[in-house]
Amino acid sequence: MPTAIATRWIEACAADEIDEEDVIRFDEGDRTFAIYRSPDDTYFATDGLCTHEKVHLADGLVMDNIIECPKHNGRFDYTTGKAKGAPVCVDLKTYPVRVEGGKVLIGLD
Amino acid sequence: MTEHMVVIGAGEAGARAAMALRENGFAGTITLIGDEHHLPYERPPLSKAVLTGAEEPAPPHILDEARLAARGVSLLHGTAAIAIDRAGHRVALAGSDAVPYDRLLIATGARARRLAVPGTGPETVHYLRSFPEALALRRRLVPGHRLIVIGGGFIGLELAAAARARGADATVIEMAPRLLGRAVPQEFAALLAARHEAEGVRLVLGATIDRIETTAEAHSVVLGSGEIITGDTIVAGIGALPETALAEAAGLAIDNGIAVDASLATDDPDIFAAGDCCSFPHPLYDGRRIRLEAWRNAQDQGNAVAKAMLGGREPYEAVPWFWSDQYDLTLQIAGLSYLATATVTRDLGDGARLDFHLADDGRLVSASALGPNGRIARDVRLAEMLIARRARPPAADLADPATKLKSLMV
Numbered sequence: 160m161p162t163a164i165a166t167r168w169i170e171a172c173a174a175d176e177i178d179e180e181d182v183i184r185f186d187e188g189d190r191t192f193a194i195y196r197s198p199d200d201t202y203f204a205t206d207g208l209c210t211h212e213k214v215h216l217a218d219g220l221v222m223d224n225i226i227e228c229p230k231h232n233g234r235f236d237y238t239t240g241k242a243k244g245a246p247v248c249v250d251l252k253t254y255p256v257r258v259e260g261g262k263v264l265i266g267l268d
Numbered sequence: 269m270t271e272h273m274v275v276i277g278a279g280e281a282g283a284r285a286a287m288a289l290r291e292n293g294f295a296g297t298i299t300l301i302g303d304e305h306h307l308p309y310e311r312p313p314l315s316k317a318v319l320t321g322a323e324e325p326a327p328p329h330i331l332d333e334a335r336l337a338a339r340g341v342s343l344l345h346g347t348a349a350i351a352i353d354r355a356g357h358r359v360a361l362a363g364s365d366a367v368p369y370d371r372l373l374i375a376t377g378a379r380a381r382r383l384a385v386p387g388t389g390p391e392t393v394h395y396l397r398s399f400p401e402a403l404a405l406r407r408r409l410v411p412g413h414r415l416i417v418i419g420g421g422f423i424g425l426e427l428a429a430a431a432r433a434r435g436a437d438a439t440v441i442e443m444a445p446r447l448l449g450r451a452v453p454q455e456f457a458a459l460l461a462a463r464h465e466a467e468g469v470r471l472v473l474g475a476t477i478d479r480i481e482t483t484a485e486a487h488s489v490v491l492g493s494g495e496i497i498t499g500d501t502i503v504a505g506i507g508a509l510p511e512t513a514l515a516e517a518a519g520l521a522i523d524n525g526i527a528v529d530a531s532l533a534t535d536d537p538d539i540f541a542a543g544d545c546c547s548f549p550h551p552l553y554d555g556r557r558i559r560l561e562a563w564r565n566a567q568d569q570g571n572a573v574a575k576a577m578l579g580g581r582e583p584y585e586a587v588p589w590f591w592s593d594q595y596d597l598t599l600q601i602a603g604l605s606y607l608a609t610a611t612v613t614r615d616l617g618d619g620a621r622l623d624f625h626l627a628d629d630g631r632l633v634s635a636s637a638l639g640p641n642g643r644i645a646r647d648v649r650l651a652e653m654l655i656a657r658r659a660r661p662p663a664a665d666l667a668d669p670a671t672k673l674k675s676l677m678v
């Protein structure tokens with residue numbers, strides 16, 4: 160029988176806190192996330208740390224749907240979490256995002 | 269028909285190229301030959317996390333058996349290539365049969381330059397290029413241990429920082445009157461020198477070394493001035509030499525490394541070279557022949573040379589990029605300063621700064637930054653993109669932290 164995993168929606172930031180084609184860091188407890196706004200004005204969320212050496216991705220550069228790590232330029236597609244080649248080979252975990260009343264909410268399990 | 273691709277050197281460039289050959293659709297055999305006993309690993313952590321990490325480290329692998337198998341790359345590790353038979357299109361190996369190639373990549377990297385003064389030997393002077401060497405040094409870096417570093421370049425300074433992080437003493441001896449040589453702007457070298465001194469590192473600049481003396485208890489470096497510096501471990505980081513012996517013996521052109529053309533082919537059209545072992549003409553810098561010892565270049569050239577081996581003719585023109593980590597500071601340098609005649613500084617806050625180096629015609633040719641990585645990385649990356657576009661951004665915009673570099677990307 161499928162079990163419903165309860166998603167806990169938490170408020171990460173105001174929608175206008177992130178520029179288009181940019182990223183910010185959001186911490187909750189001891190977890191850290193990266194929240195993105197794409198060039199076509201959609202919001203996404205991933206784990207905050209690079210899978211190569213655990214550097215905060217929010218200090219990196221967003222280009223289209225790519226986040227580039229600030230440490231050694233590893234690249235991920237932040238819309239899917241896919242690692243796009245050396246030096247990163249492990250994908251990023253992604254989280255569902257909703258925008259409501261000007262707030263960005265991310266869904267944690 | 270091209271059926272057999274062979275890569276000599278299973279380091280950053282060789283491993284990347286072997287994978288990229290398959291990623292680019294090559295269907296024949298790919299053989300990766302490496303004389304080290306480990307699976308391919310990253311070298312930058314050897315002077316950083318491998319020395320300072322809390323736990324005894326494993327080599328920071330680039331690839332594992334599963335990924336090699338998935339790409340159908342056969343890795344012969346612990347196997348040295350000993351000769352290239354160009355006429356017979358074969359590579360001779362130590363202790364096993366020769367392997368035939370249709371196209372060959374030489375990615376043999378570089379080796380640490382040896383100190384040549386009386387008293388040096390394997391028991392007295394350490395070097396840092398490989399994982400076993402890093403592990404041996406790590407085991408020595410305990411509180412109170414006295415490390416003497418010869419050479420104030422990147423590896424020497426990272427070693428000194430690692431020694432301090434582990435509670436060991438560190439003295440750095442440098443021949444030049446300043447740290448880090450010409451590749452790094454003087455101001456940044458001075459900022460780093462001040463930081464090392466604040467961390468308790470003793471810097472001895474403008475020193476010549478007369479000899480090494482060893483007793484049962486200690487090792488000493490005797491300077492030209494007569495001063496004697498005594499410690500427990502001596503490590504030399506005095507540069508690297510391109511590993512060109514195989515290429516040279518095979519009669520390939522050598523010019524500060526294995527000389528390749530803009531698409532990384534040697535003067536033998538079936539043999540290519542990439543990474544620290546090769547010199548290549550760089551289109552962004554008037555076609556000047558350069559050799560880089562930089563991790564991203566090794567990776568980028570690995571990707572590029574795979575395409576060239578499959579018949580591509582695109583010139584390699586990635587902007588050179590390098591970083592170094594010391595304490596909580598990162599130094600990043602994009603581009604080369606050959607053509608630079610002017611510098612514009614941007615204050616990035618928290619003591620971080622970014623210098624833009626411009627040519628006579630206002631073209632941005634290089635950028636260097638020092639500060640916490642998170643403060644500098646994005647702007648250096650944007651600067652790099654401007655360098656690649658041969659942009660001539662207004663100096664006033666470059667200097668003003670309120671002007672987003674992204675907005676200059678027209």
Ligand SMILES: Cc1cc2nc3c(=O)[nH]c(=O)nc-3n(C[C@H](O)[C@H](O)[C@H](O)COP(=O)(O)OP(=O)(O)OC[C@H]3O[C@@H](n4cnc5c(N)ncnc54)[C@H](O)[C@@H]3O)c2cc1C
Pocket residue numbers: 276277278279280281282301302303304310311312313314315347348349350375376377378396397398423511514542543544545560561562563564566589590591592593
């Ligand atoms: C301690 C250290 C720290 C570094 N830190 C940084 C840094 O912070 N930033 C940065 O940008 N760069 C850094 N670098 C430089 C970077 O690691 C190199 O540029 C990169 O490794 C070059 O890759 P490569 O594949 O050309 O050569 P290598 O990685 O040296 O690989 C060459 C391989 O070929 C093998 N080989 C040689 N001859 C033969 C033969 N005849 N048969 C079989 N195998 C052979 C070698 O054993 C080696 O495994 C550092 C290097 C070192 C040593």
Ligand code: FES
Pocket residue numbers: 209210211212213214228229230231232233234246247
């Ligand atoms: S830490 Fe992200 S690419 Fe290395």
